[in-house]
Amino acid sequence: MVKPAIATPAATNPFFPLPFLVISRRRETRDTVTLRLRPLSDVRLIAQPGQFMMLSVYGVGEVPISVSGLPRRPGELEHTIRAVGSVTRHLVALHPGDQIGVRGPFGTSWPLQLAHGQDVLLVAGGLGFAPLRSALLAILRERWRYRQVIVLYGARSPADLLYRRDLSRWLQRPDLVLRITVDHPDQYWRGQVGVVPNLIRQVTAFFEPANTVAMICGPEIMMRFTIRELQKHGIPDERIFLSLERNMQCAIGLCGHCQLGPFFLCKDGPVLPYSRLAPFSEIREF
Amino acid sequence: MSDRSVLELLATHPFTADLSEDQQAQLAACARIAHFEPDEYLLREGQPATAFYLIVSGLVSIEVFVPGHGPRPLQTVEGGSAVGWSWMLAPSRWEFDARALERTTAVVFDAERLRALFLEDCCLGLRLVQRLLFIVTERLRAARLQLLDLYGPPRER
Amino acid sequence: MASPAVIDVNGLAALIAALQQEGYRVIGPIQRDGAIIYDEISQLNDLPFGWGDEQEAGMYRVRRREDNAVFGYAVGPHSWKRFLHPSPVVLWRARRRGNEWMIEEPVEDSPRLAFLGVRSCDLHAIGVLDRVLHHGSYIDPIYAERRESAFVIVVQCAHFTPRTCFCASMGTGPKATQGFDLALTELVEPDAHRFVVEVGSARGAAILQQIPHRPAEPTDVTAAEHAIAQTAASMGRQLQTAGLPAALLANLEHPHWDKIAQRCLACGNCTMVCPTCFCFSVEDRHDLTGTVTERVRRLDVCFTTSFTYTAGKPLRQSIRSRYRQWLTHKLATWVEQFGTFGCVGCGRCITWCPVGIDLTIEAAAITGREQTTEGVV
Numbered sequence: 001m002v003k004p005a006i007a008t009p010a011a012t013n014p015f016f017p018l019p020f021l022v023i024s025r026r027r028e029t030r031d032t033v034t035l036r037l038r039p040l041s042d043v044r045l046i047a048q049p050g051q052f053m054m055l056s057v058y059g060v061g062e063v064p065i066s067v068s069g070l071p072r073r074p075g076e077l078e079h080t081i082r083a084v085g086s087v088t089r090h091l092v093a094l095h096p097g098d099q100i101g102v103r104g105p106f107g108t109s110w111p112l113q114l115a116h117g118q119d120v121l122l123v124a125g126g127l128g129f130a131p132l133r134s135a136l137l138a139i140l141r142e143r144w145r146y147r148q149v150i151v152l153y154g155a156r157s158p159a160d161l162l163y164r165r166d167l168s169r170w171l172q173r174p175d176l177v178l179r180i181t182v183d184h185p186d187q188y189w190r191g192q193v194g195v196v197p198n199l200i201r202q203v204t205a206f207f208e209p210a211n212t213v214a215m216i217c218g219p220e221i222m223m224r225f226t227i228r229e230l231q232k233h234g235i236p237d238e239r240i241f242l243s244l245e246r247n248m249q250c251a252i253g254l255c256g257h258c259q260l261g262p263f264f265l266c267k268d269g270p271v272l273p274y275s276r277l278a279p280f281s282e283i284r285e286f
Numbered sequence: 287m288s289d290r291s292v293l294e295l296l297a298t299h300p301f302t303a304d305l306s307e308d309q310q311a312q313l314a315a316c317a318r319i320a321h322f323e324p325d326e327y328l329l330r331e332g333q334p335a336t337a338f339y340l341i342v343s344g345l346v347s348i349e350v351f352v353p354g355h356g357p358r359p360l361q362t363v364e365g366g367s368a369v370g371w372s373w374m375l376a377p378s379r380w381e382f383d384a385r386a387l388e389r390t391t392a393v394v395f396d397a398e399r400l401r402a403l404f405l406e407d408c409c410l411g412l413r414l415v416q417r418l419l420f421i422v423t424e425r426l427r428a429a430r431l432q433l434l435d436l437y438g439p440p441r442e443r
Numbered sequence: 444m445a446s447p448a449v450i451d452v453n454g455l456a457a458l459i460a461a462l463q464q465e466g467y468r469v470i471g472p473i474q475r476d477g478a479i480i481y482d483e484i485s486q487l488n489d490l491p492f493g494w495g496d497e498q499e500a501g502m503y504r505v506r507r508r509e510d511n512a513v514f515g516y517a518v519g520p521h522s523w524k525r526f527l528h529p530s531p532v533v534l535w536r537a538r539r540r541g542n543e544w545m546i547e548e549p550v551e552d553s554p555r556l557a558f559l560g561v562r563s564c565d566l567h568a569i570g571v572l573d574r575v576l577h578h579g580s581y582i583d584p585i586y587a588e589r590r591e592s593a594f595v596i597v598v599q600c601a602h603f604t605p606r607t608c609f610c611a612s613m614g615t616g617p618k619a620t621q622g623f624d625l626a627l628t629e630l631v632e633p634d635a636h637r638f639v640v641e642v643g644s645a646r647g648a649a650i651l652q653q654i655p656h657r658p659a660e661p662t663d664v665t666a667a668e669h670a671i672a673q674t675a676a677s678m679g680r681q682l683q684t685a686g687l688p689a690a691l692l693a694n695l696e697h698p699h700w701d702k703i704a705q706r707c708l709a710c711g712n713c714t715m716v717c718p719t720c721f722c723f724s725v726e727d728r729h730d731l732t733g734t735v736t737e738r739v740r741r742l743d744v745c746f747t748t749s750f751t752y753t754a755g756k757p758l759r760q761s762i763r764s765r766y767r768q769w770l771t772h773k774l775a776t777w778v779e780q781f782g783t784f785g786c787v788g789c790g791r792c793i794t795w796c797p798v799g800i801d802l803t804i805e806a807a808a809i810t811g812r813e814q815t816t817e818g819v820v
Contacts, residue, residue, distance in 0.1 A: 007374065013584050015534040015725075015738070016546065058537050058661030059729035059736035060546050084755055099544055101537075126437030140524035156437040183432045185359045190387055192362040195431040198424065202364050219436045225427075247753045249725040256722030256743070256749060259772065261692075262779035267580065283695045 014178030014252050017056045017101025018043055020077070022094045028162045032082040032127065033092050034068060036096050037102065044075040045102065049111035049134035050243060050271040054075060054251045057090040064248040064266070065091075066131035067105070070138060077102065080130035106251040108271045110135040110215050111241055119148040119207035121235075123226050125218020129153055129162050130218050130242050131270075132170060136170075143175055148206045150177040154196030154222070157184045177206050197225040200233065209234035215271075217243040224281070227274055237275035244270050244277075261286060292317050295393050299340050300366050301417055309410050316399040322386035323345075328369060329384045335372035338399045341365050344390025349383050357385065361428060365391075368421050373397035444687030446643040447659035448651060450627075452636055455513070456487035457654035458596075458625075462557040465650070467594055470526055471559035475708070477505055479519040481526070484559070491516065494736075501799030508635050512631045515602040518562055522718030526556055527589050529578065531741040539734040552584075557594035563616030564608070565790040566597055566623060568718030574781040575721050594646065597626035601670035607790030609680035609803055615787040617674045625651065628667035639667040674808055680790060682803045683812050688704070688775035690810035695786065696768065699808045704763035706798045713792035714769065719785050720769045722750075745769055774806055 019040040026034045039045070044158060047053060047067040056062040063085070069078030083092040094100065112135065124132045132151075139146055151170070154163045161180070170178050179199045181192040192199070196218070214230050216223050223242055230240055246258035246265045253267040261280040263269055280286050292314040296302040302310055319342075322328055328339055328346060339346075343365040349357045360382070363369050369392070372378045376397065404411030450458065462469050463485075471484040474491035484490065496506040496516045508515050533549040561569070569590070576586040600610075600617035610616030619626055626649030627638040627773050639659050642648045714720040724743035729736035743750060746765050751758035777785035786802070793801045806812075 013535075013548070014581055015584075015740075016548075019544065019546070056727075057740075058539070059727055059733060061727045062725065063739070097542065098620075099542060101544070101546075113757070154437075156435065162436065181362070183435065183437070187356055189359070192345065192364070193359045194361045195428045195436075197431075199429050202366070221431070221434060222436050225431060245753055246758070247751050250723070250740075253579060254576060254581060254583050254721070255724065255740075257746065259768070259776075262776045264780075280695075285693065285759045285761055286768070 005098060013248070014103070017054070017062070017103045020100055020102045022096050022098045022100065023076075024096055025094065026094050028080060028164075029082075029160050031092065032162065034073070034078060034080045034163075035091070036069075037077040037078075037079070037100070038073075039075045039088060040099070045077065045104055046071075046075075047077065047105035049112065049138050050109035051105040051107050052130055052131075052248075052251070053079065053102050053104035054106065055079065055081075055087075055249075056103070057087055057094075058099075058101065058225065060090045061087040062101070062103075062249075063087045063091070064251060065104070066134070066243070066270070068130040068133050070134060071139070077247050078134075080127070082127050101127040103251065106266055107268055110271055111213060111242075111273075112138055114239075115139070115213040116145045118146065119212040120146050120150065120153045121203075121207055121212055121230075122149075123196055123200070123214065123216045123218070124151070124153045125222035125226075126160070127162070128153060128216075128218030128222075128243070129155075130217075132215060133163060133166070135215060140173075140176070147211070148177065150179075150203050150206050151177065152179050152196055152199040152203070153183075154181045154183070154199070154218070158186050158189045175202055179203065179224070186234060195225070196222060197229040200226070200229045204233055210236070212239060214240045215243075216240065220244075227281075229267065233279040237278055241271055242274060242277065244272065290319075292319055292393055295319065295340075295342055299342060299393070300370055301340050305410075305413070309407075312403060312407070313395070313400075316403060317393050317395045319418070320392050320394045322390040322392065324386055324388055326386050327383060328386065328390075329380045330391065330412050331380050333380050333382050335370065335376070335378045335380050337370065338373055338395040338397055338400060339369040339384070340393040340395075341367055341369060342391040342393060344392075345387040346390055347385050349385060351383060357383065361425065361432075362387065367417070371418055371422060374401070374415070374418070376401060445648050445651070447664055448640045448642070448656040449530065449659045449663050450638050450640055450656045452513075454485070454654050454656055455490075455627075455638060459484065459487060459559070460652065461650050461653040462559075462594060465655075466555055466597045466712065467557035467688050468806040469552045469557045469559055470523075472516070472519075474505060478503065479505060479516045481519075481521040481523070481558075481560075495603055498773060498794045500607065501792045501796055501801075503794050510602075510712040511636065512602050512629060514560055514627075514629050515631070517600075517603050517605055517608060518565065518791060520716050520791065520795055521789070522716070522789070523561060524572060524718055524721070525559055526558070527569065527593065528583075528586050528721060528742070529570060529589075532585055534725070534736050534738045534740055536735065539736075544644060553588040553592070555592040555594070556589060557596065559596045560598045561595050561619075561623065562598060562600055562789070563619035564610040564613075564787040565718050566595065567610075567613075567615035567787040568621045568789065569595075570622060571719045571783055571787065572721060572785060573626070575719075579781075594650075595623045595625075596624040597643075599626060599667070599671050600674045601629060601667075602631060603674070604679070605674055605790070606679040607793040607801075608678055608788060609682050609790060610788035611675050611678045612681040612684060613784060613786060613788035614684075615645070617678075618671045623647070627671060629682050630663070630666050630670065633664075637663070641664050651699055655780045680788075680793070680801070680803045682786075682788065682806060684784065687806065690780045690812070691771050691775040691806065694809050694811075695771070697809045699805070700763045700767050702808075703766050703800060703805055706800055707746075707762050707766045708797060709746040709762045709765055710797060712795045712797060713802075714744045714746065716791035716795045717773075718787065718789055718791070719773075724750075731788045745772075770802060770805065773802070
């Protein structure tokens, strides 16, 4: 039974991807692009910042990718993808007009409600800026809901910085504290050199630890050291939120690959408060 | 800024803020205020290590000069932190360059007088050495993390 | 429900025929390739009359019995997940037309299945799978379709020595009391080979009406109870479940994990024979022309390094961590996730482990509890 692509029964079968069209492709770095996607059907998949979609390249496979932006038009999606494995290599090579499959949204989102009326501290490392960018865009859209907004971003080198146009715009904003650091500067870099956790001490004057919500995303080691630094400055564990990465194949808590202790990170995560992760975070290979 | 005294700066700098007024005065007696323009060197590799810098504001790059590449920044140090500890192990020379990336203000201590003060008042000496050790630890941890190359390069992952 | 009935061997044949008549594919025990396995049966003679087995940690043999019992064996390497949670499964197919992909639903009639010979432990295992695949926030449509139509005929455990079993300590057997359509207790007496039938559903009662049976006498019921009680009393293993999840999670760095890792081959046999292990992987495969592609899922094994492959590296590299993941999931984190243990005490993982790792012993060693290999004999 052949069904037209626009009528896939995704509502009844959670494994069916919906057809989407790539409408734009922006090269971020040597190996990373940001794609904007538009649905080929009437179905609107509304993702909250922090949630992820499963993106399918037909014949190659499917990968979980966080939403990295807000829809410009209802139903649109924006994803930043780095070529790491076979599926992501294919995704990065897509061009406007290409069709891909999309399932979702899945998982938990950043605690934007909790952050209303609070200081917000976003700490991003490397590609971890992608899921935090959607949170930041949502925060800036309703900037008046939040007190101080602080963004700390670390990348490998200046050439690895994502969203450069956004960054230069955000650096001009008086209502946003943005600090950027790189591990390996090039000869033109005039900014900070060093790891992200070291930036936290520089911005302590901007947040009140008990009334701060921190959101972190980056490599696990970077998150570990960042958490310790935030704890030193008095931010309670239940106000430190992380987005974790694990192998995800079904995205609906049935395939078992993304398990971490009592969590299936595809549905109980990827965003979780550190207070819930703490019992397992020091257990290696758990 | 320029009209603030050394004592005023020591009273607010995180490194010295919680010392007693007497101790701050003792330290102030060994120090002066210095301003550095962008690209001006605070200290240079190979020169005698004769000073200790508390960075008040600005941004300083700790770096090494690589022939054919020019200055290679390893870490940056911002206002509220400190630069230089080779002087503690006198007589010694600086092992890296420190160059201002932005206009930078620092309290500069005379190393010889500082060492003498530490020996005279061992309590104060120990407190300050502990603080220096804290900074050294932080810098070392950062260097180790940088060594891990956390964010890539993806082709090796 | 209706009061118990009794059928004889001919009644059993009639039961199979009645189910087939109703459109069920009857799945039951077959002696094949040196083991009692589950597969489609067409007639009474397919059943393993007179076959039993011998099991120990790392050992399984079929044995001729001295009697002609049909269900005189302990559970073998197969479980019902093979039919409820089949592998591989084509999730969808896509066909390329120019630049467009058309997605098709695989045309596959989901069979109505009747399971003949479901042990109490395996009935509970189906209950565990129900919680994972059917009763959560997301429902697996493949499982749901098969499960909802499945006709379940329990066989109460009797007439064998349950060497690697520990259902009694898991509270999952040996007697099944609910959740079935029909439940048989085999009584192998000279000239009186018969089955006491309990009815568990209206659907079960309706099938029973179609086959020759008589009401059970009190002596039949007593004999059945006695046979099951004997199994309960000869349970080969036990596991102390009180406080077990917390005790395991408090010992995630116990040195005993290293000792197990020295023996464990990470072969994954335990997960494959486990009636509740549900993990699967998903992959795409396409034809040579690149115009047709299929997304396929197949059961996966948490003992492989690829299982946790994330951003180019497996997260659980050591065997220690992979065994720990399996055991703590079964006996600890499963409880937090789904409200039951992920273990029903069937003992398959003990029997089919090529090096004879016994989770009842390992769990006891890690939590510092008293444990006897032999249990109550």
